[in-house]
Amino acid sequence: MRLKDTGLTAQDIKDKVNKYMIETYERFDFLAETAKDMYLYDENGEGYLDFYAGIAVNSAGSCNEKVVEAVKDQVGDIMHTFNYPYTIPQALLAEKVCTTIGMDKIFFQNSGTEANEAMIKMARKYGIEKYGPNKYHIVTAKMGFHGRTFGAMSATGQPGNGCQVGFGPMTYGFSYAPYNDLEAFKNACTENTIAIMIEPVQGEGGVHPATMEFMKGLREFCDEKGMLLLIDEVQTGWCRTGAVMSYMNYGIKPDIVSMAKALGGGMPIGAICATEEVAKAFSAGSHGTTFGGHPVCCAAALAEVNELLDRDLAGNAKKMGDYFSAKLETLPHVKEVRHQGLLVGVEFDDTISGVDVKHECLHRHLLITAIGAHTIRMVPPLILTEEDCDKAVAIIKESVEALSK
Numbered sequence: 095m096r097l098k099d100t101g102l103t104a105q106d107i108k109d110k111v112n113k114y115m116i117e118t119y120e121r122f123d124f125l126a127e128t129a130k131d132m133y134l135y136d137e138n139g140e141g142y143l144d145f146y147a148g149i150a151v152n153s154a155g156s157c158n159e160k161v162v163e164a165v166k167d168q169v170g171d172i173m174h175t176f177n178y179p180y181t182i183p184q185a186l187l188a189e190k191v192c193t194t195i196g197m198d199k200i201f202f203q204n205s206g207t208e209a210n211e212a213m214i215k216m217a218r219k220y221g222i223e224k225y226g227p228n229k230y231h232i233v234t235a236k237m238g239f240h241g242r243t244f245g246a247m248s249a250t251g252q253p254g255n256g257c258q259v260g261f262g263p264m265t266y267g268f269s270y271a272p273y274n275d276l277e278a279f280k281n282a283c284t285e286n287t288i289a290i291m292i293e294p295v296q297g298e299g300g301v302h303p304a305t306m307e308f309m310k311g312l313r314e315f316c317d318e319k320g321m322l323l324l325i326d327e328v329q330t331g332w333c334r335t336g337a338v339m340s341y342m343n344y345g346i347k348p349d350i351v352s353m354a355k356a357l358g359g360g361m362p363i364g365a366i367c368a369t370e371e372v373a374k375a376f377s378a379g380s381h382g383t384t385f386g387g388h389p390v391c392c393a394a395a396l397a398e399v400n401e402l403l404d405r406d407l408a409g410n411a412k413k414m415g416d417y418f419s420a421k422l423e424t425l426p427h428v429k430e431v432r433h434q435g436l437l438v439g440v441e442f443d444d445t446i447s448g449v450d451v452k453h454e455c456l457h458r459h460l461l462i463t464a465i466g467a468h469t470i471r472m473v474p475p476l477i478l479t480e481e482d483c484d485k486a487v488a489i490i491k492e493s494v495e496a497l498s499k
């Protein structure tokens with residue numbers, strides 16, 4: 095939809111949103127009318143360099159031509175039919191995902207939080223059926239983030255904080271241990287623990303990559319105890335961290351992995367992949383979803399995955415992540431730059447607020463997000479070039495200088 099066809103002004107649109115929508119977001123004060131590759135464009139065709147990519151979604155570029163084509167082709171064939179008949183896009187995507195990441199089985203959902211719900215449900219059902227009714231406990235990381243539905247929110251290790259505030263009791267059956275602390279994770283497990291659930295990089299928690307020792311140690315410990323390792327790759331999956339899945343950076347494999355965001359290339363889709371043995375926990379009627387495995391979303395995801403792999407965008411994420419981070423480290427007031435591929439966090443010293451940097455960058459038409467008090471996070475499309483990085487670094491520098499005057 096274009097503004098000129100509605101007879102309205104940009105302000106009319108903002109007014110309607112403010113009047114009618116239940117607002118839980120702090121909006122960027124501009125109208126995003128179109129998008130292409132590294133840029134969002136407002137109603138006047140003004141470009142905004144996009145270093146948040148719809149929060150780590152548009153990895154092969156916004157409105158990638160192959161993804162757009164796939165959507166247009168599929169939408170006229172079958173838009174929706176539920177999961178009773180076989181459909182072509184589901185079959186092709188299931189095979190592509192499983193064979194690419196070395197897992198046996200896939201279950202499609204609509205979002206990251208739903209994928210994590212499915213992952214938690216599958217782990218619990220596996221544990222209870224195999225070991226008895228008390229084997230449902232899951233240990234997750236403090237300061238993690240797994241989503242905003244009750245299971246995923248309860249798995250999010252921020253008790254009484256962040257997204258859990260004001261919603262009453264969480265689902266029981268979870269304990270939390272400090273991230274990157276292997277001994278603490280071991281100690282948090284009890285005889286009722288069936289799984290450890292972990293992000294390979296804590297994204298919402300401030301961009302903290304897991305150490306090699308931690309991830310390998312968790313895998314070994316789970317194997318030793320007959321427990322499952324659940325890896326949340328909703329943000330890190332599909333090439334963002336320099337490997338197709340971040341767990342590949344650690345030379346390990348999960349028993350179940352969740353994914354969403356970049357998988358759909360801009361269309362809403364989530365999924366879990368599991369080993370053959372663990373996947374048996376789900377059978378007819380034990381889990382389901384009306385829209386999960388939607389033909390149009392699956393067709394888009396297949397096109398996106400092909401683009402990511404054919405253009406080696408994991409390789410570009412690694413190369414550009416290193417280039418970008420090295421440049422960011424030279425900026426004033428920077429305390430630390432943390433990254434894995436193109437999941438990049440910059441923590442400033444106490445004099446610089448992350449939210450203020452975000453606003454200054456927005457004035458200069460660079461889109462980034464802020465997390466915590468002094469940190470900014472950037473998750474640009476993986477197609478970015480050195481020139482895009484240089485532009486972003488120059489704008490962040492100007493923004494920080496303006497704030498420190």
Ligand SMILES: Cc1ncc(COP(=O)(O)O)c(C=O)c1O
Pocket residue numbers: 149205206207208210239240241242293297298326327328329330354355
């Ligand atoms: C690691 C992780 N898990 C789960 C989610 C939730 O995904 P969604 O917003 O698609 O429900 C997010 C979203 O940011 C995430 O970063």
